[in-house]
Amino acid sequence: MTSIPSETYWPEGKRSAAVVSVIFDDGLDAISEAPDLAHRSKSLSVWQYGATRGVERLCNTFAAFGVPTSWFVPGVVAQKHERLMRDVLSGGHELESHGWSFERYDELAPAASVELLRRSSEAIGTITSRPTTGFRLATGNWPRNFDQLLVQAGYSWSASLNGDDLPYSHCSGLVEIPVHIELEDRPYFQFNFTPAFPKGLSRIPSYEAVLGNWISEFDAYRQYGLCYVIQLRPEWTGTPGRIAIVEELLRHISGFDDVWLATAADVAGWHRQKGAKTPIDHPINVYDAYVNEEQAGER
Template sequence: MDDLYKWPEGKRCAVMLSVLYDDGLDAMAKAPDLAYRSKSRSVWEYGSQRGLERLLSTIEEYKVPSTWFVPGMVLSTQQSLIKEIAQANTEVAARGVNFENYFDLSLAEQISKLKQTQEIFEDTLDTQLKGFRLPSGLWPYGFDHTLTEFGFSWTSSLNGDDCPYTHLSGLVQIPVHIELEDRPYFQFNFTPAFPTGHSRIAGYEAVLDNWKREFDAYRQYGLCFVLQLRPEITGTAGRIFLVREMLSYMSQFDDVWFATGSDIASWHQQNNGVAAQDHPINVFEQYLSEGKDV
């Protein structure tokens, strides 16, 4: 195992169970009129009224920690639910205020939004935020410095690796990958662009098989497996079994470290340095600093 990433003693890989609770803000950011379309909006209402409790209770049943990413606006409108989440074996991390696209904001606007985010969380949960997930859009140049200046120690937003790495600013990045996210498999689309006649959602057993195969590979190579779930999608009565099956499957291995984002980031900071100069994130930063187009 000498060639593997170093996890806590006796652990071969890490699992970060993450939940993205946007309560429809992600959809309304692209289609503002959704707020007035009761039929479509009811998908996210179901997530808050039924899916969230089902997902949370399932995670609690398996006694594994989880990290919930929540926009500030959802924290304001769903205070009782978020407080219930925070009282469980969970960590609540930030996801902006109103699902804004930070790439389209000026530095001053970014700072204003981050300040507002911190204030909402501190007022509601009386906690100092450590983690941040980019709501939408591209990663702004120098955004890692902006986050660290506001006290964030880690983020889980980019895709450029299979294990945590550290930006030059000191911000820890816990990479995510779309194949470990529920929405690409199950997002119901009333007007699929292509191909004509293609199934609108993936078969449940096929998704479970995909996730298990990915986990097996992550464990074999000693990586960081980040599963991304949503109450309105995998919190349904039919799909919650996917979560149960995955938790049951992963829990059978005693060399798997289930941890929150902050736990993983803290471990990484104490046991690993800044990403090497030839790491993709530093190559990209150098590319941008030279004024080249991307």
């Protein structure tokens, strides 16, 4: 398996890397689970709070710490909130694709997937005036050979899968920057009574406990020279109280001069430049080998 990187893996002798990412769906994630929310203003407003207050509050915090971030936005949301997205861009952040409208690519034909991926890229590119290179899967499973469809649609990296804590490359050359659920805000803070999001109505945890989790993970990632990726959503951590968690996390990360605080695109570009090969026993290769073996046995 992938070994712990040497001290020369990251640029300028940095010990590890950290990426601050933001996922801005403007309620599409909720509507995909409960379509009737589109006509229920009270419940939907829980998610729309991100556009109303959360985006601005996150951007102000990032500016205070001088942190560049990576935003993943569906194409329809980028079009709807173009002025807001231009404000994000003017703050030195990057805009990348979160699909077109929260579709499930594991339920689409390859041609339809490529068409929607290109449509999202073009919508975001209209705002950024540059090619859209990054992608994060919004929902559903990662279809087999989906990396090839992303490359066909013009993307060069993804931040969608788990499977590791260092960047790796798919067979197509698409760079993958692994993400992990414990470094998201939604599992801790998403809460709505009707419909029950999350199911079972688990209670919102202590803010100090969440911050402790995120800092503990960062300290371990730094210790082992890995790539730490925090995933925030303006409707959940863009509130007056929870923004303090983000501030404390950024203060902690910024206190180490041996950590490369970079955008996801920068990390993907660095990995590609290093030309590191993905080991044959890496999960991404093991899965393909397993499927190939199963298909061979059926013939």
